[in-house]
Amino acid sequence: MRIVDVNEYYCPTGGGVRTYIDRKMRLLADLGHELIVIAPGHENRLEHRPGGGRVFWVAAPRLPFDRSYGMFWDGAPVTALLDELNPDVVETSSPFRPAWIVANWRAPAAKVFFAHNDHMTAYAQRWVGRLASRQKVESWFGWYTRYLAHFLDRFDAFVTNGRTLDRWYSGRGLQVDAPLPLGVEGGVFAPHLRDEQLRAALLGECHLPPCAHLLIGVGRHHPEKRWPMVIDAVEQAGQSAIGLILLGDGVDRPKIFSRVAGNPHIRLFKPIFERERFASVLASADALVHGSDTEPFGLVALEAIASGLPLIVPNEGGSAEFAAPSHSESYNARDAKSCAAAILRLLARDSVQLRSATLDAAGRVRTDLDHLIDLLDYYNQLLLRRSIS
Missing domain, CATH: 3.40.50.2000 (Glycogen Phosphorylase B;)
Incomplete structure (x- = not known):
């Protein structure tokens, strides 16, 4: 054909x-x-x-x-x-x-x-x-x-x-x-790619010790991704114990860069186009946090699940389709306070049970x-x- x-x-x-x-x-x-x-x-x-x-x-x-x-x-x-x-x-x-x-x-x-x-x-x-x-x-x-x-x-x-x-x-x-x-791209994303040394290094970039929590956000710097709202939520959830790395670029980069200026625990990184390296970075975070409620399909969320990550996503949009309660927390779209509460709920969950649920979900991801x-x-x-x- x-x-x-x-x-x-x-x-x-x-x-x-x-x-x-x-x-x-x-x-x-x-x-x-x-x-x-x-x-x-x-x-x-x-x-x-x-x-x-x-x-x-x-x-x-x-x-x-x-x-x-x-x-x-x-x-x-x-x-x-x-x-x-x-x-x-x-x-x-x-x-x-x-x-x-x-x-x-x-x-x-x-x-x-x-x-x-x-x-x-x-x-x-x-x-x-x-x-x-x-x-x-x-x-x-x-x-x-x-x-x-x-x-x-x-x-x-x-x-x-x-x-x-x-x-x-x-x-x-x-x-x-x-x-x-x-x-997701078959054979690329997997939980076994988690690298504790890489995780510690990324937290170090956020001026935090390995015992802190590492959240990752992936997507264009564009208004529809709602990164300022996500940043507000992370700061409300507890600036001293949570590091956030954002992978992306786009028209809103100057605005987002200005928004995080002065906060050492939030770092902006350019997109990683080398798939294996991106998959390793993704698997080495503790959870994916996402802001967009208008995307039609949550491919980044699906890649995160395949990497063994739990999700913190809005209750509208494509990512909401994958937010099973066993490995995800949802929040009211466009609401930083609700997002902050979802972050805290996820971080308070039993880590062993959560990891077991994410590994189970990773094994069932559509390719x-x-x-x-x-x-x-x-x-x-x-x-x-x-x-x-």
Whole structure:
């Protein structure tokens, strides 16, 4: 099977989407299939990926607020590539130009809109959610749901990356054909990667002894991640006994750096792109603390569980899906006081029982190979239905 992904979120400099797609390319090649990406770049260029797969960069304008990303404007170069590549399935996940480019492309391929995010929750709810209830905001922005429905009518399937997006979109009256949850990168994350010397060194960076608690937060420095709220919560929970390391970067870094200035127990580190090293750092913390309530799928939370970490997560958003009481504490989204209380509850739990629960959960984590096998099975069914209709 040849799958082509018209992907506006695939960035030349990295990021979560690129990590997912590059891994997907390798796994599909191992399974005898091909994934090709068409992405906006600085210039027209073909790039071969190790282990299989290709990326066609199409020269496109840069986004004004983040020039690492581009946006398709002229659809002709994209449809010309689609004609040349002749895929069995074409995917896209952006509800803007890529959705219409794919929707209007005339070809026999199955067209799949694969939602990895939800702009209604990520933006509308975050921007005006303080002014009204979630239901009221959904009503105000009902035009956006109608806009989605307009182009989704031209796709063969609407797929989401898990149950959270399925619930959000279905709640607005849109038909989701298949929620296909993602999974962690197999063979990378594991509890046995915990390194007590590394843990002590990280606490040392926080000017704390090994007997202190080490929390870790992972994610972009962006308003939707709510790191200032997490920092407030950690400080309220007990500055002298808790160290916090945040791995990430982004547009809010100056603001977050200013927020933690003067607090020696909170340290900011750049993202760790080397997966084995990242997995070791993750496994060496005592718990993951997370702030985002708008993410559609809590991949970082799932990676933490696979690493043997308990969770401290909001009760809304993708991470909430994985917050089993045996190894997690939940708090009211966007509430620093509630988050602080959740931190204290987790740290007060019996450490032996908690470790046993996290190890049990780690052994049952879904992998990215599980995700792709389900995805291929669904695509095969979709192609079969199209062939007999």
